[in-house]
Amino acid sequence: MDFTKPETVLNLQNIRDELVRMEDSIIFKFIERSHFATCPSVYKENYPGLAIPNFKGSFLDWALSNLEIAHSRIRRFESPDETPFFPDKILKSFLPSVNYPQILAPYAPEVNYNDKIKKVYIEKIIPLISKKDGDDKNNFGSVATRDIECLQSLSRRIHFGKFVAEAKFLSDIPLYTKLIEDNNVEGIMKNITNSAVEEKILERLTKKAEVYGVDPTNKIDERRITSEYLVKIYKEIVIPITKEVEVEYLLRRLEK
Numbered sequence: 001m002d003f004t005k006p007e008t009v010l011n012l013q014n015i016r017d018e019l020v021r022m023e024d025s026i027i028f029k030f031i032e033r034s035h036f037a038t039c040p041s042v043y044k045e046n047y048p049g050l051a052i053p054n055f056k057g058s059f060l061d062w063a064l065s066n067l068e069i070a071h072s073r074i075r076r077f078e079s080p081d082e083t084p085f086f087p088d089k090i091l092k093s094f095l096p097s098v099n100y101p102q103i104l105a106p107y108a109p110e111v112n113y114n115d116k117i118k119k120v121y122i123e124k125i126i127p128l129i130s131k132k133d134g135d136d137k138n139n140f141g142s143v144a145t146r147d148i149e150c151l152q153s154l155s156r157r158i159h160f161g162k163f164v165a166e167a168k169f170l171s172d173i174p175l176y177t178k179l180i181e182d183n184n185v186e187g188i189m190k191n192i193t194n195s196a197v198e199e200k201i202l203e204r205l206t207k208k209a210e211v212y213g214v215d216p217t218n219k220i221d222e223r224r225i226t227s228e229y230l231v232k233i234y235k236e237i238v239i240p241i242t243k244e245v246e247v248e249y250l251l252r253r254l255e256k
């Protein structure tokens with residue numbers, strides 16, 4: 001897949017192959033995060049024990065927003081497959097623009113589910129993948145660093161739904177035009193859903209989790225990432241939000 005060649009990006013099989021490759025990255029990043037406790041203080045807004053001068057937000061927000069500012073200066077968010085968590089804070093790059101060809105509709109950057117991704121990551125994924133509950137004050141920095149890796153991988157995977165949606169729109173313009181004109185959200189959701197592909201993903205995740213395993217150094221009384229957890233995360237979070245991205249992108253597709 002080459003973002004300077006739209007035909008390689010809007011090929012549905014190429015997109016699905018890229019989504020498969022992202023599974024490995026997400027699993028390994030979850031395993032890295034699983035070495036630490038939940039560390040709830042990392043996610044608390046203005047937590048007294050983690051006072052950050054001149055900043056309103058959580059320790060994670062400070063780390064993630066400042067990393068995104070640095071990455072924006074080296075052009076990360078000009079790439080069509082990258083969606084920032086703090087779009088209002090990123091800056092113009094000092095590198096020359098790559099001038100990627102237009103692949104998605106102009107409003108695509110406005111389809112941004114990162115607030116929801118961060119919320120569900122903190123509330124539902126962290127309790128599943130952390131090795132135990134509670135704060136580990138010596139590892140707040142490591143935890144935020146691992147969280148950022150997990151969040152950026154989840155964000156890229158879920159927002160790939162825009163490329164899937166564009167590829168599906170182009171594969172049957174009359175069908176999707178009618179559904180969009182009728183604001184038929186249910187009909188769009190039904191038509192973008194491919195249960196066979198979803199089933200295959202969940203089966204593969206089960207096998208991958210068994211093959212990759214989890215860190216054997218985790219102590220007996222510590223939580224471990226199981227294939228059930230990974231399947232649950234994809235089935236209840238990753239795939240549904242990817243489809244929400246597809247539907248929202250398509251609902252606006254006839255905008256001039």
Ligand SMILES: C=C(O[C@@H]1C=C(C(=O)O)C=C[C@H]1O)C(=O)O
Nearest residue numbers: 016164192193194197198239242
């Ligand atoms: C990504 C696609 O669209 C939908 C979302 C999927 C997912 O998030 O894994 C899988 C199949 C479809 O229901 C696709 O068709 O490949």
